[in-house]
Amino acid sequence: MTRVLAADIGGTNLRLAVVSENGTILEEGRFEARLSSHGQTSQKEAQTCVIQTLSKAIIPFMEQHPTPAIGIGFPGFFHGNSGVLAASPNLPLLEDFALAERLSEQLGMHVAVQNDALCAAIGEQRFGAGKGKTNLLHITLGTGVGGGLILNDSPYTGEHGMAMEFGHLRVVTKHGRECGCGNSGCLEAYASATAVADRFYLASGIKADARQVFKLACDGNKEAVSILAEAGSYLGQAIAESVKLLDLESVTISGGLSHAWEFIHPSLMNTLNENLIPPLRGKVKVLPSSLNDNAGLLGAAVIASIN
Amino acid sequence: MTRVLAADIGGTNLRLAVVSENGTILEEGRFEARLSSHGQTSQKEAQTCVIQTLSKAIIPFMEQHPTPAIGIGFPGFFHGNSGVLAASPNLPLLEDFALAERLSEQLGMHVAVQNDALCAAIGEQRFGAGKGKTNLLHITLGTGVGGGLILNDSPYTGEHGMAMEFGHLRVVTKHGRECGCGNSGCLEAYASATAVADRFYLASGIKADARQVFKLACDGNKEAVSILAEAGSYLGQAIAESVKLLDLESVTISGGLSHAWEFIHPSLMNTLNENLIPPLRGKVKVLPSSLNDNAGLLGAAVIASIN
Structure with a gap:
């Protein structure tokens, strides 16, 4: 594991960090990023909105801290390790959406996305009490x-x-x-x-x-x-x-x-x-x-x- | 999967069968085999008893139907696929007992043993509704x-x-x-x-x-x-x-x-x-x-x- 970016997405904000191979957080920032389908009417609109909201927060941070990849813990269900969002209880318009792929096009870097609680399990097993x-x-x-x-x-x-x-x-x-x-x-x-x-x-x-x-x-x-x-x-x-x-x-x-x-x-x-x-x-x-x-x-x- | 013997062990009797590669039961028999720790005082006595009870039922059937291996569904918990019985609620004296190995010595053939309900899952997935x-x-x-x-x-x-x-x-x-x-x-x-x-x-x-x-x-x-x-x-x-x-x-x-x-x-x-x-x-x-x-x-x- 080389130095990478990591993001943890909450209801109203997004934490971003540069993480080293041994699990040390080298840099960290907290950004406002309100993900919501409120007022949106089409699936396409909802997809564009989530990509723009995330990119807006991530791009300045990644420009300051260039790395080859970003991993994201996201409040939703994903098909296996594909980065395809199956559904998100808080974003009902987003179904079977290739979130990792779309975000990767936008950011110009490798993007991996997984359910936030599963990310926590992965982190705890690699570096923590597990x-x-x-x-x-x-x-x-x-x-x-x-x-x-x-x-x-x-x-x-x-x-x-x-x-x-x-x-x-x-x-x-x-x-x-x-x-x-x-x-x-x-x-x-x-x-x-x-x-x-x-x-x-x-x-x-x-x-x-x-x-x-x-x-x-x-x-x-x-x-x-x-x-x-x-x-x-x-x-x-x-x-x-x-x-x-x-x-x-x-x-x-x-x-x-x-x-x-x-x-x-x-x-x-x-x-x-x-x-x-x-x-x-x-x-x-x-x-x-x-x-x-x-x-x-x-x-x-x-x-x-x-x- | 070549032709093998299979056994399903219940509380008071034991079913034995010859099973073909495609899951057809070619021969079948039902034998009395009461597994119980009742009256036994030592772990060794309980181990000997279960080996003898099973052998007594299996040997005549296997002599009639020679095959290279027998698989057994047993009412107990096993460590992985090792054939080592971790515990059996009905046979409390049997703990961490190398049941497959001991029975293999006695029968002179390959023996695999696994939990009975897990065997049913395996059978259903290979040949049945699953x-x-x-x-x-x-x-x-x-x-x-x-x-x-x-x-x-x-x-x-x-x-x-x-x-x-x-x-x-x-x-x-x-x-x-x-x-x-x-x-x-x-x-x-x-x-x-x-x-x-x-x-x-x-x-x-x-x-x-x-x-x-x-x-x-x-x-x-x-x-x-x-x-x-x-x-x-x-x-x-x-x-x-x-x-x-x-x-x-x-x-x-x-x-x-x-x-x-x-x-x-x-x-x-x-x-x-x-x-x-x-x-x-x-x-x-x-x-x-x-x-x-x-x-x-x-x-x-x-x-x-x-x-």
């Missing part, structure tokens, strides 16, 4: 809950690029909280930053975001402690279901809410082990990311080199 | 509920040979029925033959096995119809969880209860599609085995040739 693991389940705890899976040293994408909808595993089968996907009882409705803030408000009457809930828990606020512990317990339940199917040994977790590790991890491990079949109990290790929110960016750098 | 699929989830509906997974054309075993504990996916998260594994709310407690018989008795007061419940459903018995439809619905829920993780397109089902397809399949598909994230709805095909309860036997023949 380093050296042949199989790894990586969970991203942010506004939503995502997952990425490495099986036999390869990123696993599924038949339609939609594998690891980890946040939509059902952890409450009756009268569960409503989820953004239209179902109810999904993990994301209990363990995302949004859900933690919302459940804390319902329990305490206090409006606070997930970061503030964490601070309140540190100060001993009982409802805050309890909501975070419950998020951990639901996470443990969803990990148990995944392990009963895939018999994995290594799980890593990144994202904002993972910083509340001391409040999440004990209940997570208890529920995980309770829910496993007896011979698997005690065999699964769950670790926080060791990459300070850079897992996705570093995974994007990896795919720029291998794809 | 023929030609690169990825396949196969479910066995018998006394228990098992699962076998083919990913990228290879049997998937997991880190400790314990992948696809499909019957122990949790389909009821609160106040669920107790399961033999010690947990509650497992799929097996709702969709196994045992569970169907038990739930039918609780609903109707009539003692009947799963086969009789199916017949009663055919005769229009409302409780029988409803218990089978509920089994289908819980199956759909567990398949949905698997698909949300693995984005699979092809699912096949074998085993006694799969014969009640007309009562199971409609509710299974409804619940499956309801529980999937919207872009995956309608993409998953669920088919009954096309191998007349021979999926496991044919899969055992396949592993005799490839291992």
Whole structure:
């Protein structure tokens, strides 16, 4: 892996970095880039808009830092490692769109694109807490809950690029909280930053975001402690279901809410082990990311080199 | 694949067959072989007993039908494709036991052994309703509920040979029925033959096995119809969880209860599609085995040739 560019695309902005072969971030910048289909009417218009928005942010940075390739973690589903976007929940007009190819024409360099949570899994396995693991389940705890899976040293994408909808595993089968996907009882409705803030408000009457809930828990606020512990317990339940199917040994977790590790991890491990079949109990290790929110960016750098 | 022997080991008997290269069963026999650790005190005693019990059934058949190899579907967990038994829930004294190697010494022929449900998946993918699929989830509906997974054309075993504990996916998260594994709310407690018989008795007061419940459903018995439809619905829920993780397109089902397809399949598909994230709805095909309860036997023949 030579020195490459890496991009991690969020809802409203884009992080760009120059990453060295050993996973060191040499330069970094944060740019506004609002990806949305809002107001667009045709697929073509939506395609042009996403290419222009990304190029506008990337071109000045790449001119300052010339490299042979860029890897991008993108909030969407991709067909295998083709860089073809199958679908993106937030950009419904973009379907079966050759994003990597089109962006490559625009930028004049090699472009690799993959799902953002899968990039985080790749980064964590190459450089982070999952380093050296042949199989790894990586969970991203942010506004939503995502997952990425490495099986036999390869990123696993599924038949339609939609594998690891980890946040939509059902952890409450009756009268569960409503989820953004239209179902109810999904993990994301209990363990995302949004859900933690919302459940804390319902329990305490206090409006606070997930970061503030964490601070309140540190100060001993009982409802805050309890909501975070419950998020951990639901996470443990969803990990148990995944392990009963895939018999994995290594799980890593990144994202904002993972910083509340001391409040999440004990209940997570208890529920995980309770829910496993007896011979698997005690065999699964769950670790926080060791990459300070850079897992996705570093995974994007990896795919720029291998794809 | 040349002509080989294949064995499928149940709780109290063992099926043996000669299988041709194209998956035709040329000869078949059923033999009593009760595998149990009952009364045994040492690991060595248990090992000797399982080798002797299997040899006693296999040797006369193999002498009549000489072939270069035998493949065996066995109720236990194996380390990869090594033929080393990691553990067997029904034979707790057998741990990390080189079953294939020891049996090979005894029989004087090549022996391959793999988990019975995984053998059924292998058979279904090579010769049955999953023929030609690169990825396949196969479910066995018998006394228990098992699962076998083919990913990228290879049997998937997991880190400790314990992948696809499909019957122990949790389909009821609160106040669920107790399961033999010690947990509650497992799929097996709702969709196994045992569970169907038990739930039918609780609903109707009539003692009947799963086969009789199916017949009663055919005769229009409302409780029988409803218990089978509920089994289908819980199956759909567990398949949905698997698909949300693995984005699979092809699912096949074998085993006694799969014969009640007309009562199971409609509710299974409804619940499956309801529980999937919207872009995956309608993409998953669920088919009954096309191998007349021979999926496991044919899969055992396949592993005799490839291992």
